[in-house]
Amino acid sequence: MSLRLVRIDDRLIHGQVIAVWLRALGAQRIVIVDDNTARDEFLREVLTLASPPGVPVEVLGVNEGALRCIELAAAPEPVMVLARTPRTVLALRQAGVPIEVVDLGGLGAGPGRKRLHKTISVSPDELRELRELEELGTRVEVQIVADDRPIPFRSIDRG
Amino acid sequence: MVRKSAAVGGLLLPLIVLTMLAPSVVFGASGGVSAPAEANVTVSAWQAALIAIGYYLANSCWLFGVAYFTLYRPLVAGFIVGCILGDPAQGTLVGAAINVPYLGFISAGGNLPVDPSLPGWIGTTIALAGHLSPASAVALAVPIGLLGTVLFYGRMAVDPIFAHWADARAEKGDIRGVAFMNVVPPQIFLFVISFVPVFFLALNGPSAVQDALNQLPFWVTNGLQIAGFILPAIGIALTMRFIFRGAVIPYFFVGFILWTLMNNPATGSDDSRVMITIAVLGLALASLHLTFAGARPTAAAVPEAARPATPALAEGGVRLTRGDILKSWALWTFFSQANYNYERLQGTGFAHAMTPIIKRLYTTPEEIRAALRRHLVFFNTEPNFGNVVQGAVIAMEEQRANGAPIDDDAINSVKSGLMGPMAGIGDSISQGTITPILLALGIGIAGATASVDIGSGSAAIPTLAAGASGNPIGAIVYAILISAAIISIGYVAWTQGYARGRGFVTDLLRSGAIDRVLVGAGVLGNMVLGALAGRFVVIYLAPTVNVAGASLNLQAGLLDPIFTGLLPLSIVLLTWWLLRRVSPLWLVIGYLAFSIFAAYPFFGPGQPANPASPQDQYQACTSSLLHPYYPCGAPPAAPSPSAAPSAAPSPSAAP
Numbered sequence: 001m002s003l004r005l006v007r008i009d010d011r012l013i014h015g016q017v018i019a020v021w022l023r024a025l026g027a028q029r030i031v032i033v034d035d036n037t038a039r040d041e042f043l044r045e046v047l048t049l050a051s052p053p054g055v056p057v058e059v060l061g062v063n064e065g066a067l068r069c070i071e072l073a074a075a076p077e078p079v080m081v082l083a084r085t086p087r088t089v090l091a092l093r094q095a096g097v098p099i100e101v102v103d104l105g106g107l108g109a110g111p112g113r114k115r116l117h118k119t120i121s122v123s124p125d126e127l128r129e130l131r132e133l134e135e136l137g138t139r140v141e142v143q144i145v146a147d148d149r150p151i152p153f154r155s156i157d158r159g
Numbered sequence: 160m161v162r163k164s165a166a167v168g169g170l171l172l173p174l175i176v177l178t179m180l181a182p183s184v185v186f187g188a189s190g191g192v193s194a195p196a197e198a199n200v201t202v203s204a205w206q207a208a209l210i211a212i213g214y215y216l217a218n219s220c221w222l223f224g225v226a227y228f229t230l231y232r233p234l235v236a237g238f239i240v241g242c243i244l245g246d247p248a249q250g251t252l253v254g255a256a257i258n259v260p261y262l263g264f265i266s267a268g269g270n271l272p273v274d275p276s277l278p279g280w281i282g283t284t285i286a287l288a289g290h291l292s293p294a295s296a297v298a299l300a301v302p303i304g305l306l307g308t309v310l311f312y313g314r315m316a317v318d319p320i321f322a323h324w325a326d327a328r329a330e331k332g333d334i335r336g337v338a339f340m341n342v343v344p345p346q347i348f349l350f351v352i353s354f355v356p357v358f359f360l361a362l363n364g365p366s367a368v369q370d371a372l373n374q375l376p377f378w379v380t381n382g383l384q385i386a387g388f389i390l391p392a393i394g395i396a397l398t399m400r401f402i403f404r405g406a407v408i409p410y411f412f413v414g415f416i417l418w419t420l421m422n423n424p425a426t427g428s429d430d431s432r433v434m435i436t437i438a439v440l441g442l443a444l445a446s447l448h449l450t451f452a453g454a455r456p457t458a459a460a461v462p463e464a465a466r467p468a469t470p471a472l473a474e475g476g477v478r479l480t481r482g483d484i485l486k487s488w489a490l491w492t493f494f495s496q497a498n499y500n501y502e503r504l505q506g507t508g509f510a511h512a513m514t515p516i517i518k519r520l521y522t523t524p525e526e527i528r529a530a531l532r533r534h535l536v537f538f539n540t541e542p543n544f545g546n547v548v549q550g551a552v553i554a555m556e557e558q559r560a561n562g563a564p565i566d567d568d569a570i571n572s573v574k575s576g577l578m579g580p581m582a583g584i585g586d587s588i589s590q591g592t593i594t595p596i597l598l599a600l601g602i603g604i605a606g607a608t609a610s611v612d613i614g615s616g617s618a619a620i621p622t623l624a625a626g627a628s629g630n631p632i633g634a635i636v637y638a639i640l641i642s643a644a645i646i647s648i649g650y651v652a653w654t655q656g657y658a659r660g661r662g663f664v665t666d667l668l669r670s671g672a673i674d675r676v677l678v679g680a681g682v683l684g685n686m687v688l689g690a691l692a693g694r695f696v697v698i699y700l701a702p703t704v705n706v707a708g709a710s711l712n713l714q715a716g717l718l719d720p721i722f723t724g725l726l727p728l729s730i731v732l733l734t735w736w737l738l739r740r741v742s743p744l745w746l747v748i749g750y751l752a753f754s755i756f757a758a759y760p761f762f763g764p765g766q767p768a769n770p771a772s773p774q775d776q777y778q779a780c781t782s783s784l785l786h787p788y789y790p791c792g793a794p795p796a797a798p799s800p801s802a803a804p805s806a807a808p809s810p811s812a813a814p
Binding site for chain 1: 265267268269270272315319400401405501502503504536537539540541572575576577578579580581582583584585586587590591661664665668669674677738739742743744
């Protein structure tokens with residue numbers, strides 16, 4: 001299983017991801033799947049340049065992202081996949097990307113969003129999408145950084 | 160969450176048990192209980208109050224953004240506690256020792272793995288007042304750090320309330336009200352939750368801990384000492400996750416070997432000079448490495464014309480003055496994390512920093528309300544390098560106020576799109592590279608090798624050898640260098656972000672300048688870290704075995720002739736490897752348990768029956784698996800009536 005981490009995080013690449021996760025996993029490639037980000041040339045370039053030397057970053061839309069993830073999952077190189085929303089991960093899963101566990105790493109608070117755990121809040125839609133992922137057999141776990149113990153989504157999703 | 164709380168609770172338990180062993184002291188009613196034999200445990204109420212204020216300041220917003228890089232670190236906290244308690248040198252020494260396990264500490268995105276600041280302030284207080292060795296203080300500091308994490312998470316959970324109060328002020332268009340809510344209520348709350356527990360811990364902790372230690376068997380306190388020399392491996396290994404990579408790896412070994420060559424524990428060499436020498440060599444090698452090995456090749460520069468030019472502002476519009484920009488920067492530098500919380504993280508801090516900009520650019524209540532609302536949302540970046548985001552946003556607000564077609568979405572997408580990547584780079588630079596390297600240097604200058612005497616006869620607590628003393632210069636040099644570095648990075652990022660907008664980000668990243676800085680820092684950092692590993696990770700095998708009729712001390716007879724630093728270096732590398740599989744918290748617990756186990760006197764009496772007899776001392780020294788004080792040396796000559804006692808090597812003088 002070379003998709004070492006599939007993470008939902010609305011900030012995509014940031015301190016926790018670069019400074020903690022990347023070191024802990026020893027991932028050698030980062031794939032960012034997000035339609036809006038893939039369309040924005042500036043953000044694409046910033047994200048590509050924001051990783052440490054030797055760790056290439058690919059920014060792809062959902063369709064190309066799904067194909068690429070399936071391809072990378074079969075290769076030995078350890079890869080980290082980042083998505084901004086549960087919907088993207090659900091789409092990847094439905095497109096056949098083998099995702100055993102998805103890490104819920106960061107979803108900011110806002111109007112109409114319910115706080116699940118520390119820095120993680122979800123909208124009703126996202127809650128539904130996360131439950132759907134679980135029904136498809138993908139475990140959803142909250143684990144903000146690698147040193148945390150993963151918390152099953154089921155144990156904090158109280159209706 | 161439940162498992163983590165359980166782990167926290169499990170580690171807090173020993174601390175609670177320790178305090179319960181001396182309930183009368185904890186509750187301040189000292190009458191009736193006789194003071195311990197070493198009655199030098201005195202922290203006055205005034206001193207405790209100063210220490211508690213110091214701890215609050217370390218977590219507060221009043222030090223121009225550098226509290227987290229200075230007072231928060233045990234090295235600096237130890238120096239100040241030392242000043243308060245009247246022994247700055249010893250305070251710095253203890254602070255330096257406590258700091259090593261926290262060398263690789265990083266807090267990103269509102270996540271605090273451990274808290275170094277409470278161990279720094281309280282651990283040094285307990286060690287100084289109770290005359291504990293720095294190594295014991297290291298082990299005792301671990302449970303204290305977990306209490307500090309509880310305080311941090313309490314604050315993160317309560318502070319969203321104040322963000323909502325700020326929302327209410329924003330709806331009224333009350334600029335000063337938003338600024339007030341970002342600072343005053345959360346800081347009052349923080350003061351209460353930090354001052355009260357720390358005051359009582361500082362006042363009563365030292366005697367409680369000392370009483371508890373007096374009741375522990377001698378070998379358990381030995382085990383704490385051993386742990387104090389093994390736990391630093393965790394801090395060093397955590398730092399290695401950042402800089403022990405790629406082409407710069409050999410420099411770590413160079414630093415380690417230089418240290419073992421230049422340091423002679425028998426003569427007590429001048430540690431500060433050794434560390435400075437290694438650091439200067441590191442700088443020279445970094446320069447050579449960059450010249451001849453080079454960093455990642457720089458991407459091709461984009462021709463000037465291809466870059467989208469910043470639209471010129473219309474004549475006669477509202478302009479920001481240089482004063483507005485600087486005022487905004489100062490507000491951010493002070494107060495970005497004054498109301499740090501789980502819901503918005505730096506959200507209210509961002510709005511607070513925007514207040515001078517909003518005041519200048521917008522006049523109608525409707526515009527002001529909208530601008531405040533726009534900037535009160537979730538925001539989080541690294542508050543120094545990440546300042547390019549604010550700079551760029553300020554430029555966008557200025558263009559918008561002058562009629563440029565920039566809507567809320569455009570501003571939000573720059574904020575939310577840039578804050579993450581800038582935090583990733585910023586954390587790697589400030590927390591991941593500059594801080595540990597400068598800390599390692601400061602700790603190296605500050606701390607003499609902690610060697611301890613076996614203690615005379617009945618004294619249960621070993622005391623520091625007379626020669627070991629700290630050097631406060633280490634703490635001062637560190638605090639000055641890190642403050643200068645952090646403030647300069649923040650200033651340049653802010654002003655360049657404003658002047659050149661988003662283009663600055665891509666230009667800087669493309670230029671490869673950051674990579675060069677990180678590679679150079681990696682060379683220097685590995686040298687200093689290697690030396691630090693040599694100094695703070697100390698393990699001596701105790702047992703003596705009989706081989707062909709002669710007794711052979713495993714350390715003196717077997718390991719030392721090969722390579723003195725073999726065991727410490729192995730444990731550092733093992734820890735580095737283990738960290739990919741085990742969380743640091745479990746490593747700490749495991750190492751503590753192992754150290755106490757290894758101190759059990761399996762092979763003979765744990766304390767010399769007659770402390771004056773070399774034979775008895777040697778027997779006590781070799782009675783356990785590991786020994787914290789010194790290598791036990793070669794076995795003394797067999798006791799015979801004719802052998803003069805002076806001819807036998809004394810363990811305390813053995814190298």
